[in-house]
Amino acid sequence: MQELFEGFQAEDFAFIAGLLESRVNFSDDRELKRLLDASSEDTTNADKRDDLIAKMRDEIRYAGSSDLAYFYRWMRGGTPGVPVKQVFKDVSSQLDIPVDSVLTEREMVAHIAREYAEREFASLPDDDKIQMLEQLGVASEKATEFVKRSAGVYTIPVLIKTFSVVVVDGLIKRVLFGTIARIIGKAVADRLFALLLTRIPWWVGWIGPAAWTASLSWTAVDVAGPAYRKTIPITLYLGLNSISLDSDSVESPK
Template identity: 45%
Template sequence: MQDVLNVLDPADYRFLVGVVESNFNFADDTRLRRLVDAVEADDTPEHREAFCTAFEEHVRYLGSSDIMWAFRFATGQEPGAAFGEIVNDVAKALKVDKPKLGTDRERVEELAQAYATQKFSELSPDEQQKMLEDLGVEREKAQAFIARSGAKFALPILIETFNLVIVEGLIKTIIFGTIAKIIGRQLTARLFSFLVGRLPWWVTWIGPAAWTLSIGWTALDVQGPAMRKTIPVVLYLGVASMRERSRAAAEA
C-alpha cells in the first residue's frame, strides 16, 4: 500500500482521512488528522512516512473484524488484514474480477478501471449517451459507439475510440459517483470541494452528473460499516494513482 500512498499529494491524504473518520471503531482518527496536519504544514519524507504508515495500519484494521484484530494482536501477528486481501474483498463486493498479481499500486488501478468500465456498461443507453456528451464527445460519435458496442465495453476500445482524457473523465465520474453513493452525497461534495482547490485535475469532466448516476446500489447494499470505508479508499487510491501516472507522463 505504501507504493500508492507515497506518490500522492497531501490533499489526497486529507480526502482519505475524511473518508475513514468514524466514531464507531477502535482506530485512532485523531492521530490521522494530526499526522496529515503535519504533512500539510511541512511536506517532509519523515512526515509522509509517519502518515502513510499510520494510514495503512488504519485501513488494515478496517479490513479486519475487531475479534480477528484482537486475536492477531494477542498472538503476536500483524493485527490488521493484509492490504492485498482487502483489495480482493473490495473486488468481490463490487462484483469485478480480482486484480492480477502485481504491485499494490497496479492492482488498485486495475480494479478502479475494471469497475468503472463495468458500471458504464450497466448504465442505460441514454445515461451512457449523456455521460459521453458531458465529457465532450460529439452526439453522433457517442451514438454510433454505443450502438456498435452492444453494451460490451473494454478500456482499450474506449481509449482507441475516444482519447485518454475522455476515458479518465469517465472513470473519475463513475468512481466519485460510487463514493457519493456509499459515504453520502453531502460528505463527498464537501471533500471533493476541498480537493478541487488543490488538485485541478479533479475538476476536469466531473460535474453534477457524478452525484446522480444510477450506480445501481447504495450504502445499504454494502455489507458492514468497514466496507463502506474500504471500498471508497481502494477506489480513490486507484483513480488518484492513475492521475499521478498521467501527470508524470505529461511532465516527461
C-alpha cells in the same frame, strides 16, 4: 509501501483520512490527523510523509478487520488488522471483480477500479451512455455512432482510442466518484470532494455535485457491512490514483 500512495498530495491524503474517520471503533483518528497536519505543513519532509503513509496503511488494515479480531490481535501483541492486500481482495470479491493475488497492491487497486468503471459504464442504458459522453465533451453524433457500433465493447483502451484520455479520465471519475458518493452519503461527499476541487478546480464537471448526484441513479453497489463502507471507497480512490499515473499526463482543458 510507498508505491500505493505514489503521486499523492496533501488533499489526497486528507480524502483518504476522511474516509477512514470513525467515532465508534478503535481507529486512531487523532493520531492520523496529527500526522496529516505535520506532513501537510512540511511537504518536502520524507520522514513525515513516510510516517503518515505507515499510519494510513495501519488504518486501512484495521478498516478491513472486525473490531473484535483487531482488538484480540492487539492484546496478544500481534500486528493488528488484516494485510492490505487482503483488504483489496475482499473488496474485489464484494464487487465481483476477479483479481490475481500476484499483482502488487498498486496493480491490484488499479485493476479493480478500471474493471469496475468499465462494467458500470457498459451497464448503462444506451441513452445514458450517450448523455454521459456528451457531458464529457463528445459531439452527439460521434457518441451516438460509437454506442451503436460498439457491440457492447467498452474497455478503457477502446474508449481512449475512440475519444481521448481526457474524456476517458472524466468518465472513470464520474463512475468511481458516483459510487463513492452513494456509499458515504451526501454530507461527507460534499466535504471530501471539496478538498479535491480546491486543488484541481476543473474537475468540478467530473466530480462536482451535479455530476455525481446524477450518477447515484445507476451506481448500485450492495454494501454488506460497515467495513465495506470504508474499504470500497478507499480502494476505488487508490485505484483511480493508480489509473491516472498509468496513463499519459492528462492535460487540463483549455
